Amino acid sequence: MTAAFELTAFGVCASIAVAGALGMTTTMSMFRSGIFLMASFIGVAGLFILLSADLIGLLQVMMYIGGFLVMILFMVLVMHDPGGAMMAGMDMAPLERWSSLGLVPRQPSEAGQDGHRQGEAGDQATATGHGGHAEPDEPRQGSEAHGEQAPAHDGAANAMPHEAHGGHGEHAARQHGHASHEHEHGGGHGGMDMGEMDMSMVTPVRPLAAWLALGVGIVLVGMLVLRPAWSVSDALPDPDSARRVGHLLMDKYMVAFEGAGFLILIGVFGAVLLARPSAYPDDASRGARVAVDAKPEPIRGDRLAPQAGADRTAGHASGHDTHHQHGGDAG
Amino acid sequence: MIASAAAVVTALLLGAGLTWAVERLFARSGWDAGPTRGAELRGGLDLPNADRWLLPAGPVVALAGVALATVVVPFGPGLIGRDLGIGLFYVIVVVDFVVLGLALAGWGANTPDSVEAFYRIVAQLVAYVVPLGLAYVGVVMMARSLSTVTVVEAQRDLWFVVLQPLGFLLYLVTGLMQSYRAPFLEPFADSIGGGVLGVTGGWSALLWRVALAGVLFVVAAIGAVLYLGGPSGSWLPGWAWMLAKTYALMALMLGLGRCVRPLSTAGMLALSWKVLIPAGLVNVLLVGGLILLGVGPRA
Numbered sequence: 109m110t111a112a113f114e115l116t117a118f119g120v121c122a123s124i125a126v127a128g129a130l131g132m133t134t135t136m137s138m139f140r141s142g143i144f145l146m147a148s149f150i151g152v153a154g155l156f157i158l159l160s161a162d163l164i165g166l167l168q169v170m171m172y173i174g175g176f177l178v179m180i181l182f183m184v185l186v187m188h189d190p191g192g193a194m195m196a197g198m199d200m201a202p203l204e205r206w207s208s209l210g211l212v213p214r215q216p217s218e219a220g221q222d223g224h225r226q227g228e229a230g231d232q233a234t235a236t237g238h239g240g241h242a243e244p245d246e247p248r249q250g251s252e253a254h255g256e257q258a259p260a261h262d263g264a265a266n267a268m269p270h271e272a273h274g275g276h277g278e279h280a281a282r283q284h285g286h287a288s289h290e291h292e293h294g295g296g297h298g299g300m301d302m303g304e305m306d307m308s309m310v311t312p313v314r315p316l317a318a319w320l321a322l323g324v325g326i327v328l329v330g331m332l333v334l335r336p337a338w339s340v341s342d343a344l345p346d347p348d349s350a351r352r353v354g355h356l357l358m359d360k361y362m363v364a365f366e367g368a369g370f371l372i373l374i375g376v377f378g379a380v381l382l383a384r385p386s387a388y389p390d391d392a393s394r395g396a397r398v399a400v401d402a403k404p405e406p407i408r409g410d411r412l413a414p415q416a417g418a419d420r421t422a423g424h425a426s427g428h429d430t431h432h433q434h435g436g437d438a439g
Numbered sequence: 440m441i442a443s444a445a446a447v448v449t450a451l452l453l454g455a456g457l458t459w460a461v462e463r464l465f466a467r468s469g470w471d472a473g474p475t476r477g478a479e480l481r482g483g484l485d486l487p488n489a490d491r492w493l494l495p496a497g498p499v500v501a502l503a504g505v506a507l508a509t510v511v512v513p514f515g516p517g518l519i520g521r522d523l524g525i526g527l528f529y530v531i532v533v534v535d536f537v538v539l540g541l542a543l544a545g546w547g548a549n550t551p552d553s554v555e556a557f558y559r560i561v562a563q564l565v566a567y568v569v570p571l572g573l574a575y576v577g578v579v580m581m582a583r584s585l586s587t588v589t590v591v592e593a594q595r596d597l598w599f600v601v602l603q604p605l606g607f608l609l610y611l612v613t614g615l616m617q618s619y620r621a622p623f624l625e626p627f628a629d630s631i632g633g634g635v636l637g638v639t640g641g642w643s644a645l646l647w648r649v650a651l652a653g654v655l656f657v658v659a660a661i662g663a664v665l666y667l668g669g670p671s672g673s674w675l676p677g678w679a680w681m682l683a684k685t686y687a688l689m690a691l692m693l694g695l696g697r698c699v700r701p702l703s704t705a706g707m708l709a710l711s712w713k714v715l716i717p718a719g720l721v722n723v724l725l726v727g728g729l730i731l732l733g734v735g736p737r738a
Binding site: 191348350 | 525529531533535539546549561
């Protein structure tokens with residue numbers, strides 16, 4: 109391996125690692141955030157491989173691909189806007205715009221016309237400023253205090269997906285527009301459209317965190333550069349590092365290794381205990397399609413009272429009927 | 440280096456093309472085609488809500504993973520891209536990029552079916568990754584190496600399929616899971632419109648076809664290396680043996696897979712944790728006993 113190749117490979121891997129970390133913190137899509145972090149760790153794995161620690165590098169790739177995909181799955185399950193379509197139409201800093209390139213904000217007209225169908229990916233039904241135009245004279249009741257801007261916006265953002273689920277796209281748009289006006293008023297951006305909202309208001313501590321990280325990075329790199337003497341060794345790295353790692357794990361660090369394995373085993377037992385089939389009669393819900401915003405099939409004989417009030421499928425005759433039919437079965 | 444890279448890519452393309460042909464033999468009308476379902480190759484689809492970066496990144500990442508895996512497959516004596524010291528582990532790792540690519544495209548297409556496919560893909564990864572590793576471990580214990588060439592040499596006298604039939608069965612099942620073939624084609628099922636394949640068109644459909652055929656090819660080739668002695672054999676040249684074993688194993692896997700009813704993702708997870716992982720652990724124990732008894736290749 110020539111020195112030029114090594115240098116190029118180092119540059120590529122290091123820039124993947126740094127760019128991935130930057131993208132992770134600046135993109136609007138949480139899914140992309142996870143993918144960027146994965147790319148960052150894969151860049152670090154490339155650095156490991158350059159240092160002849162190929163086993164560690166590949167372990168890193170394997171752990172982070174599998175682990176991060178599962179992590180992203182859980183994130184998608186609990187987040188309102190994991191795809192970033194809600195925020196993609198907003199005004200962003202150049203870096204944020206770069207790492208959110210290609211994200212498509214959901215068009216509000218679609219959400220309004222065909223609300224129920226669009227609600228299938230409901231939490232991404234978004235309103236990119238049309239709401240703001242539609243109701244320009246919305247009374248501004250936003251708080252004047254700076255400290256309360258972020259909570260107010262968060263509350264509106266949380267409320268919105270639920271509305272969008274119900275197929276009332278226009279209503280959601282209006283809500284969001286209202287939220288944006290509140291926000292503008294508080295933030296002193298009066299007269300601006302929602303499309304130009306300053307995204308840094310969403311996470312007000314981020315500039316501080318960015319400067320802190322930059323400072324720490326500069327200090328660390330400075331300490332590395334200014335270190336008085338680098339000891340240079342002629343020893344070549346062991347090409348068969350897998351064997352060495354295996355011997356270390358089974359010899360010197362055996363107790364720690366087996367202990368960690370034992371802990372994981374107990375974790376598996378715990379998971380099995382929680383998921384044992386008698387606790388939750390979930391066989392009927394196995395067939396439910398997770399991505400579709402339809403009401404899941406009610407579980408037969410679950411002894412739960414039928415949901416009170418008008419739920420979101422109540423307007424649709426078919427959904428209504430099946431709901432009551434199953435309720436009758438249960439009773 | 441460039442020559443060997445070109446040779447590897449050629450081998451992958453030829454292998455994927457032949458795999459496609461073999462798969463056609465096992466297609467019946469009325470069966471769920473899974474990853475071999477027809478995709479529109481001529482025109483692209485217009486997906487208004489797609490993530491314009493992640494969607495095209497998917498097939499590229501997947502194909503890169505398959506091409507990287509082909510590097511360590513020994514197609515004959517000396518016919519290998521690179522004999523890595525940790526070749527088998529490397530294969531397990533880089534084939535994961537196919538899962539990553541499918542996840543990127545599934546999420547990026549942003550239709551209900553493709554996002555559902557993304558969920559199923561990740562669940563399937565969780566189902567197969569541990570038993571797959573256990574299917575490799577028995578061979579690695581006997582060959583005392585992770586290098587594909589050393590594993591082939593260790594089977595000069597006796598193929599590992601004779602010594603470890605349980606491991607071979609485990610590899611067949613997990614290999615089908617890893618390549619999304621029946622009965623484990625839930626992420627590409629017709630009920631969700633083919634998942635990721637239902638939302639591709641044009642060049643990305645072509646790349647998906649190569650990548651998904653290539654993943655079956657790589658799985659079968661590695662299976663031939665692990666359990667059937669790879670390119671070793673008399674009378675015929677090594678590459679002919681390797682290809683014959685690869686395609687025979689592929690036909691065996693596809694044919695056996697069509698004898699069973701397709702499993703849901705939950706069924707796959709249940710199978711994995713209740714049957715495959717215990718079987719893999721038993722296989723490791725048996726192989727350890729055989730090694731202690733002195734059966735197997737001499738060091």
